[in-house]
Amino acid sequence: MERLSISKFWRIRKLHYTLAYSKCKKCGYAFYPPKHVCPKCGSSDLEQRTPPREGKLISWTKLYEVPFYFEDQKPIYIGLINLGEVNVMAQIVDVLSEDELREGAEMEMVFRRVKQDGTAGLIYYGMKFRPAHRSGSSKQGQ
Amino acid sequence: MRVFITGYGLSKISKWFGETLEDLAFKSVKDIENKGGELREIDALIVANSFGGILQSQNLLSSLIAEDIGFSGKLTMTVENGGASGASAVLTASSLVKSGLAKNVLVIGVEKMSDYIGSVFNHSISTFMNAEHEAFYGSTLASGFAILARSYLSKYKYSEEDLGAWPILMHENALDVPHAQLKFKITKEQVNSSDIVSSPLRVLHSPPVSDGSAAVIVSAEDSSIPKEKRLAEIKFGYSSSHLMELSLRENLDEFYALKCVKDALEKGSSIDIKKVDLIEISDDYTISAPIIIEGLGLSDKGSGLRSILDGRYRLGDKPSINVTGGTKSRGHPFGATGVYQVAEVTSLLSDGKAKGARVNGELGLVVSMGGIGTVLSGILLEKV
Known part of the structure; x- marks a missing residue:
């Protein structure tokens, strides 16, 4: 069974702290998550870019049947979110009402704990999203 | 050969x-x-x-x-x-x-x-997503299909209740299937009041x-x-994969890997899929059924669920689809499911023992899916 691993997370931490994506220098296609070659044209001449911190909701779900590392957070919202040139699949947090989750709703990125291993004490962090421009919400977010 | x-x-x-x-x-x-x-x-x-x-x-x-x-x-x-x-x-x-x-x-x-509790099953079906990205944040097969389902229902103006037509049909189809797991009828009310697995998908939209x-x-x-x-004769088989991540898909209402398999099967066998009499598809989480039916060219884009609601694809229709109950009701032992499908189509074209009924016709097709349309494998069979 999977356990959290220091090296597994360490090598991808920067991606998870920024959701950095790849853009093909040859054909201009942008994609997340990054791959070694462009899914459109096959070129490996790519550059890394940082997405904007705000985006728009495409589709979402409220997942009750969660994997074991998410038992203490369930149910969790998961959404497909457009961040300008790319889409990302991410957790949505701080949802006060599902009315906030209509298609096209504005979302903002927040830094959060993703999962932890109770016995080994490891914690993975990453970016999640929450409904944006809500009255009283801080852009920094905690 | x-x-x-x-x-x-x-x-x-x-x-x-x-x-x-x-x-x-x-x-x-x-x-x-x-x-x-x-x-x-x-x-x-x-x-x-x-x-x-x-x-x-x-x-x-x-x-x-x-x-x-x-x-x-x-x-x-x-x-x-x-x-x-x-x-x-x-x-x-x-x-x-x-x-x-x-x-x-x-x-x-x-x-x-x-062998384990539900959250371990949920972890297992999250391994069909990209482990370092989509699954990292808790996504599973169920949440991925739920996102497709919400998108499909909204785009083509269906209600969540409309999804129930498929599992109701699958449960009817499995009643006389000796090896099926769930051999009982379900009602629209039961589907729509069953627990939510990943909204809008409920327990009775999901495989056991x-x-x-x-x-x-x-x-x-x-x-x-x-x-x-x-x-039965294996006329042609093909398998194709396409982007694992939903974030990279241009369309949430089609599986590109299925198009690749359909094109290869039709080219390799010179058989038009529309001429097939009996089809067993992976109907994972219900929403896969209309998407695959449309992808095979049997219904127009967005009208797959409508054709199911209108009573198409039952035993006796051409094609008959999932007359042994599909993943919903026959059951879905993932790695084994495709072998069940091939055995079922073989049986229905020959001795009929898999259902207590033969299918009139010569051609059968198995369409098996891994992940969320990430891998599609097709096997075209002909009665001997």
Whole structure:
């Protein structure tokens, strides 16, 4: 069974702290998550870019049947979110009402704990999203 | 080189708490013999399985099963391709036969999903997503299909209740299927009040937790197995994969890998998919059914669910789809499911034992899916 691993997370931490994506220098296609070659044209001449911190909701779900590392957070919202040139699949947090989750709703990125291993004490962090421009919400977010 | 199915075995799908992977595999092998199949001439074994490494901590499964059934010192391998493992294994078997490396290949699909609590099952089905990205944040097969479902319902103006037509039909279809897991009728009210798995998808839109094993024998036309044992001919098989991540898909209402498989099958066999009489598809989480039906060109884009609501694809229609209950009601022992599908189509075109009814027609098709349209495997079969 999977356990959290220091090296597994360490090598991808920067991606998870920024959701950095790849853009093909040859054909201009942008994609997340990054791959070694462009899914459109096959070129490996790519550059890394940082997405904007705000985006728009495409589709979402409220997942009750969660994997074991998410038992203490369930149910969790998961959404497909457009961040300008790319889409990302991410957790949505701080949802006060599902009315906030209509298609096209504005979302903002927040830094959060993703999962932890109770016995080994490891914690993975990453970016999640929450409904944006809500009255009283801080852009920094905690 | 023509390739034939010369035997099949089906064992009852259930939560077999008292049986091991080897126990289940042995049951489907014995059923081949019970149904008159010839096991003595087997010269290769392929095991289709997706979760043995995770849930039973068992890799090299084909070796373990080979020795368990007394098949030593021969060609064995395990095929893992998610829910498409079984059909991919049959395709591999067919290729071994065509290459001349083997004359009769035994394909055993086997899976045990019931060994742990629900959150471990949920973890297992999250391994079909990109582990370092989408699954990292808790996504599973259920949440991925739910996102497709919400998008499909919204784009084509359906209600969540409309999804219920498919599981109701699947439960009806499984009533007379001896090996099916869920043999009872369900009502619209039961579907729409069942617990939510991942909104808008509910328990009764979702496959059950299934343990099971099915097996087929894939034989060369010049094999020593007598011609009268031939049950169906494999006309063509193909498998394709496409982007695993939903974040990279241009369209959430189609599977590009299915288009690749359909094109390859039609080109390779010179058979128009619309001429097929009987189809077994992966209907994972209900929403897969209209997307695959549309992808095969049987319904227009966005009208697949409408055609299901209108009563299409029942036994007797052309094509009949999932007359043995699909993953919803027959059950979904992931790595084994494709072998069940191939065995079912073979049976329905020949002896009818898989349902107590034959299908009038010559052509059958299996469409098996791994992940969320990430892998599609197709096997086109013809009555002998």
